[in-house]
Amino acid sequence: MDEHSNIDSIFDKYLDEDNPIFINREILSPNYVPEYLPHREDKFEEMAKILGPALRGGSPSNIFIYGTTGTGKTAVTKYVLKKLKKKADEREIEFSFSFFNCQHIDTKYRVFAQLCDDIAVDVPFTGLHFDIVYQKFKEGLDELKTLHIIVLDEVDSLYRKSTESLYILTRLNSELVQSKIGIIGITNDVNFKETLDPRIRSSLSEEEIVFSPYTAEQLKDILNQRVEKALNKDALEFGVLNLCAAIGAQQHGDARRSIDLLRVAAELAEREGAEKVTELHVRKAQQVIERNTVVEVLSSLPIQTKAVLQAIFIGESKSEELNTGDVYDIYSSICKLIRLDRLTPRRVSDLINELDMLGLVTARVISKGRYGRSKRINLTIPKAQVKEILEKDFRLSKVFEENSV
Ligand SMILES: Nc1ncnc2c1ncn2[C@@H]1O[C@H](COP(=O)(O)OP(=O)(O)OP(=O)(O)O)[C@@H](O)[C@H]1O
Ligand SMILES: [Mg+2]
Structure with missing residues (x-):
């Protein structure tokens, strides 16, 4: 057997004219701009x-x-x-x-x-x-x-x-x-x-x-306009479009988010060999997209903020309850280990607030502790994801080794 036949059949599947899901995937791509833009x-x-x-x-x-x-x-x-x-x-x-x-x-x-x-x-x-x-x-x-x-x-x-x-x-x-x-x-x-x-x-x-945010109804029209040319008539289960529109509306009326959701959901369905795109595909697509955004945000943090995040990660792996002072102590030892300038507790507290605003951790005020008002800190994103990205920085990967976490 031709050793490439497997790859061939994969390409065939995507090029196949009677693909059950897509007619023209280009139309849902981020670069496609339709001839007419509804609601504007x-x-x-x-x-x-x-x-x-x-x-x-x-x-x-x-x-x-x-x-x-x-x-x-x-x-x-x-x-x-x-x-x-x-x-x-x-x-x-x-x-x-x-x-x-x-x-x-x-x-x-x-x-x-x-x-x-x-x-x-x-x-x-x-x-x-x-x-x-x-x-x-x-x-x-x-x-x-x-x-x-x-x-x-x-x-x-x-x-x-x-x-x-x-x-x-x-x-x-x-x-x-x-x-x-x-x-x-x-x-x-x-x-x-x-x-x-x-x-x-x-x-x-x-x-x-x-430019005001789009409502769910408007997003539905925007999606509908593309669906006709992009997807097969029967490829969408009832409710899929409504869900993509509703999630986009929640995300500050974001048309890009709604379109991305529909495209990724359709791709997931295609990869599974499913006949139809279902609401479950949309939910999975949402996770994929959110994961990608988190990866982007995490990767672009400055090294000091990454070190603070790593301190929170290590602290959480070692004890259930973590406050600002604990984070500062671990952060200080990280700085020492990788020869990073140590910021003041005040600055570190600011960085924790920034992480909170980015939705990567939650910081809740609990008491007046050693460093003034103390906060209880928790990671809000999966630990494996945090580690995977911080480890890409060779200095921080050393810290993980030393702490055996
Ligand atoms: N009224 C509309 N009808 C059809 N498609 C639309 C409409 N508005 C936006 N889109 C599509 O949504 C996506 C995002 O739109 P656009 O890039 O213009 O947003 P933006 O306001 O410039 O966002 P950003 O602030 O992130 O740059 C594009 O793919 C665009 O084609
Ligand atoms: Mg723009």
């Missing part, structure tokens, strides 16, 4: 009202968009700009735009190098002096006599990494003569506006659009 007509309109007059030569207002994660901010903004571009082309009006995901840019050089690229002005990706790149963009844009919209998605990230970029961008219009720019800043950080430098804030938020 009011947002299209708000944006169109602000941007439309600028196309006719008026001054564009900058727009600040905020709302919790998965409420369609990115998708709607891209959609509106695409439509606007099409309209402008039809009417032969000069219009262009740049789209930044600010998580991937960190210097003013990178920002302006990409801007140059978007209007076909040639600059190398590194090497020039910033002032030259800036000048080239300004002159290049002015020659085009155009309206250029700059979208800064996840703008909070740019503000943290390069406040200056944002400052320069908000000043750019006053340096242009024949062209105009408009900025659309997007964030899911509700506190971001308050932390902004007042000069940037007033410029960035000339207009504001708030």
Whole structure:
């Protein structure tokens, strides 16, 4: 027998035309954006009202968009700009735009190098002096006599990494003569506006659009729209869509969560060779997704916070009741063992609070102990998971060995 026939049959199963579950799995993937986005007509309109007059030569207002994660901010903004571009082309009006995901840019050089690229002005990706790149963009844009919209998605990230970029961008219009720019800043950080430098804030938020969380009913429509093209008609057991929508609604009305749940549930059903996706698959999918989020959160913690979490882990393995003082003692011995700077009890208490806010531990006030008010600390996530991730840090893995836990 061909030694690969096994693999072949696995591929066949996924490619098979009469797959009982999927017609087109792409449609449930995170990158797929449907032609039409239900329940956001009011947002299209708000944006169109602000941007439309600028196309006719008026001054564009900058727009600040905020709302919790998965409420369609990115998708709607891209959609509106695409439509606007099409309209402008039809009417032969000069219009262009740049789209930044600010998580991937960190210097003013990178920002302006990409801007140059978007209007076909040639600059190398590194090497020039910033002032030259800036000048080239300004002159290049002015020659085009155009309206250029700059979208800064996840703008909070740019503000943290390069406040200056944002400052320069908000000043750019006053340096242009024949062209105009408009900025659309997007964030899911509700506190971001308050932390902004007042000069940037007033410029960035000339207009504001708030994306409210989707209700369960709206999420159901959003799911239904994709289901028709993605899944076989009979592949869903009654109640599956309602459950995915209800869980998304609980998670701050998050469409991404609802769609992810349905996709992962359908994949689990497929892998089991089931004929239908059931509510049980959705529950399992929820665990898979939550587990992945916990892994992400844990992995990205700074080493000091990881050391505190490890102290809680070790403490819990050794005694039932763990308070702030116990955690600090174990934390101190970890620092000594791996030569980590030891933070003050006060700081460690703050880190415990952070872990509590992330939902990784619970800290309940119990009494005034040795270190002031003491708290009872408990891990809220499975111990095996915590250990698996902390062990990936070679310093902390040494601590596990020494403590034989
Ligand atoms: N009204 C809608 N109709 C159909 N799909 C939608 C709708 N709103 C959001 N989605 C889908 O949900 C997912 C999340 O949307 P999007 O990325 O726009 O959220 P976001 O508000 O930008 O979230 P974040 O703050 O995390 O960046 C995407 O896959 C998007 O296509
Ligand atoms: Mg987004």
